[in-house]
Amino acid sequence: MQRAFAIDVLECPECGGRLRLLATIISSDAIQRILSHLQLPTSRPVLAPARAPPGDVG
Numbered sequence: 129m130q131r132a133f134a135i136d137v138l139e140c141p142e143c144g145g146r147l148r149l150l151a152t153i154i155s156s157d158a159i160q161r162i163l164s165h166l167q168l169p170t171s172r173p174v175l176a177p178a179r180a181p182p183g184d185v186g
């Protein structure tokens with residue numbers, strides 16, 4: 129994320145302090161329960177169909 133998007137995922141968005149990795153969660157059931165608890169979406173976003181680049185009239 130840092131190299132590709134210049135996003136520091138370990139920087140606190142509230143105070144700018146340093147965060148630390150506590151765990152890596154790979155169980156989809158656990159992830160769904162955590163997201164539900166945080167009232168965040170648990171399903172994938174609907175993908176929009178690809179479109180032609182700007183200026184490309186077909």
Ligand SMILES: [Zn+2]
Nearest residue numbers: 140142143145
């Ligand atoms: Zn903070």
